[in-house]
Amino acid sequence: MVKIRLRRVGAKKQPSYRVVVADADSPRDGRFIEIIGNYNPRTDPSTIRIDEARALHWLHQGAQPTPAVAKMLKDLGILDKLAPAAPEAAAGGATA
Numbered sequence: 001m002v003k004i005r006l007r008r009v010g011a012k013k014q015p016s017y018r019v020v021v022a023d024a025d026s027p028r029d030g031r032f033i034e035i036i037g038n039y040n041p042r043t044d045p046s047t048i049r050i051d052e053a054r055a056l057h058w059l060h061q062g063a064q065p066t067p068a069v070a071k072m073l074k075d076l077g078i079l080d081k082l083a084p085a086a087p088e089a090a091a092g093g094a095t096a
Contacts, residue, residue: 004058004073005077006039007032016040019050019069021058032060041073048072055083 002025006017013049019037026032037050055078059065065073069074073079 001034002058002061002063004036004063004069006068014042019055021063024066024089027072045058048076050078051082052076052078080089 002021003024004019004021005028007020007022008015008017015050017039018035019039020032021034021036022030022032034054036054037048039049040047050072055073059079059082070079
């Protein structure tokens with residue numbers, strides 16, 4: 001299974017993270033498929049940059065975000081763009 005997750009980078013006690021697409025069996029800071037963004041919790045407010053097109057591509061391919069990344073995607077509005085047709089299909093099916 002492919003996951004969208006955080007990969008820790010930065011010096012000791014100065015973490016920053018890359019948002020990566022990786023196989024679920026790979027170690028946290030190990031092999032990854034693609035870097036799609038970054039996250040810096042040390043700035044005020046926290047800096048979150050994610051390539052929306054690549055994130056949507058991987059989500060459409062079946063990649064599963066971790067809870068932390070899912071929250072970031074939701075805050076950026078990327079998850080809202082993932083399945084706008086699903087509520088319409090459910091509403092259309094209920095009235096038909």
